[in-house]
Amino acid sequence: EDGLNAWLRYARLPPDIAKQATVPLNIVALNTTETSPVYVAGQELQKGIKGILDRSLNITHEASEGSSVVVGTIAAFNNSGISIGTPELEQDGFWLSIKGDTVEIVGQNERGALYGAFEYLSMLAQANFTEVAYATNPSAAIRWINQWDNMDGTIERGYAGPSIFFKGNAPVSNVTRVAEYARLLASIRVNGIVINNVNANAQILSDANMAGIARIADAMRPWGVKVGISLNFASPQTFGGLNTFDPLDKSVIAWWTKITDKLYQHVPDLAGFLVKANSEGQPGPLTYGRTLSDGANLFAKAAKPHGGIVMFRAFVYDNQHLNERNWKDDRANAAVDFFRGLDEKFDDNVVVQVKYGPIDFQVREPPSPLFAHLKQTASAIELQVTQEYLGQQCHLVYLPPLWKTILDFDLRVDGEKSVIGTDILSGKRFNKKGLTGYAAVVNVGQNATWLGSHLAMSNLYGYGRLAWDPTVNEVEILEDWTRLTFGLDDTVRETITRMSMESWPAYENYTGNLGIQTLTDITGPHYGPNPQSMDNNAWGQWTRADAFSIGMDRTVKNGTGFAGQYPTEVAAVFEEIETTPDDLLLWFHHVPYTHVLKNGKTVIQHFYDAHYAGAETAATFPTQWAKLEGLIDKQRFDETAFRLTYQAGHAIVWRDSINQFYNSLSGIADAHDRVNNHPWRVEAESMTLRGYRVTSVNPFEVASGLR
Ligand code: BDP
Secondary structure: OOOOOOOOOOOOOOHHHHOOOOOOOEEEEOOOOOOOHHHHHHHHHHHHHHHHHOOOOEEEOOOOOOOEEEEEEHHHHHHOOOOOOOOOOOOOOEEEEEEOOEEEEEEOOHHHHHHHHHHHHHHHHOOOOOOEEEEEOOOOOEEEEEEOEOOOOOEOOOOOOOOOOEEOOEEOOOOHHHHHHHHHHHHOOOOEEEOOOOOOOHHHHOHHHHHHHHHHHHHHHHHOOEEEEEEOOOHHHHOOOOOOOOOOOHHHHHHHHHHHHHHHHHOOOOOEEEEOOOOOOOOOHHHHOOOHHHHHHHHHHHHHHHOOEEEEEOOOOOOOOHHHOOOOOOHHHHHHHHHOOOOOOOOOOEEEEEEOOOOOOOOOOOOOOHHHHOOOOEEEEEEEOOOOOOOOOOOOOOOHHHHHHHHOOEOOHHHOOOEHHHHHHOOOOOOOOOOOEEEEEEOOOOOOOOOOOOOOHHHHHHHHHHHHOOOOOHHHHHHHHHHHHHOOOHHHHHHHHHHHHHHHHHHHHHHOOOOOOOOEOOOOOOOOEOHHHHOOOOOOOOOOOOOOEEOOOOOOOOOOOHHHHOOHHHHHHHHOOOOOOHHHHHHHOOEEOOOEOOOOOEHHHHHHHHHHHHHHHHHHHHHHHHOOEOOEOHHHHHHHHHHHHHHHHHHHHHHHHHHHHHHHHHOOOOOOOOOOOOOOOOOHHHOOOOOOOOOOOOOHHHOHHHO
């Protein structure tokens, strides 16, 4: 198996298990339009039941007496005269009832009905034949994907081959893969996707490209996935030929209105726009001294008559000027600083999309305090399935436990319970229901595995599950995903679950712990160790490490003041060393290497120990995986074994680089004397080298023998 079917394999159950299933004799899909999600649900049920149970069912489109699985909207059920006792369903929600050989799948809308069909198939595929009757509704209305695909077919931070959406500066003409992706997304209840990079190319707005977007939207619509696009703020000038892109200029407003109207002619249900403005060199309203809300509202007004929304990114900072500022300046402050005073200024179809942490998808960050400041404005969280700083899909890092540290966090806004997932992103806390939610940056490419790695797919699957219900347990997600992806064997499930649950803590241990961030090469690829690049860079990702001490003082009393951006109760916790949890200590405080942590170790000894422990865990992955030989198919076994072996080696590179670097900087020896001995490392010098030349390396600490 090459991974193309991901968790929708519908693999045949063993006959002794399959015979325990009570299966209806017919499928009734209450819609005859071939491009409708309900029609598609009928076909999916047919395909799934054939695959899983080897039974061939007919599909009809009219309700009939007798054994059947019926799928449709509430309205369609009512029209067919089937009485259903469904509780209140919300948008995209569904009711699933399995009783003997009668299955009812009722969606609040077409999309909900399709989700219900996938739910039923997921149960069958996991040999779960229990009778159920329940309704489920999404925690949030927005459950989107952001692809960072460029029109030339490359993908920003892409690690799985070229784009499935663009080729040769245009949307693709063959949309087979696009439709297959939409199917995967529908099965995890994702309802929208922005197909082009946030660093947007204005050419996407040409007539031919709009027709191409329509082709993509047509391919995804049967799966209930709406398409949106990223806009380049300067388009009126660079593409439209105006002499300005000032958001308050009449000609600019008229230009965007016309372009938006035209887009909606091509794609009547376009989900909306995503905008990155005034960040990392991108143009925006600040260029003309206008506010970010002036910028967002420009698009909101154009999209409003069409029912579109504007996802306006809070990732606003000026990397060109960070270095010129002083110590008090801290990139972590940027989002709240830039959005201060604007909360009441955004139109009601603007959603501010906030990265989970204040910096940038690091291995551990505290939650963005901006979530506590947006009370009048709807917000969405931006997560990253793309493992940009987290091993780029070459390392197994199961992300839901990381995301949960944010989703489960109670910001205590105005002294009241304000849990990010269940209260804020659900729209309940600030009365924004219907306009809040989730976006995940995803870099699927043409690679058959979608993400370049079979195991990385649990992150995409987990994203969908959490966006639907942020309280779902991360182990439960993994177990479901493993059964669907690799079958029902207990050893397979236990091994993959254990490795995955160990993977994020291990990665944090061998890359950057205690809240210091991922100590990667910050200036370029964001891959591999380079702790010295973490200071004196233009990106404001600093460790403030010197010979004696380390960490960013972000307190109000002595530091950058960032801790004060949180509501009072939370700010008080982070302001003091004593109350800051160890795992965020260096995020908030600058301390000597000899500072003693709550776990009784000094900071530097903890660094050493954690890096050895993390690499040791990674070293177990290939051996844990080896036990699965013969229990899963050979292709996926081999491909994964290769990646895990690589990870075990690269974890040693990480371990020794970081330890070497801080050892030489601090001059403090490792209590266990490992730093210069490099336990279980194979030295280049100890091998017979042919065709190599010994040379100095920068950064020195990644090299064997420093050369
Ligand atoms: C950074 C990425 C960069 C993105 C940027 C963003 O390195 O490629 O363009 O975020 O989110 O993490 O806009």
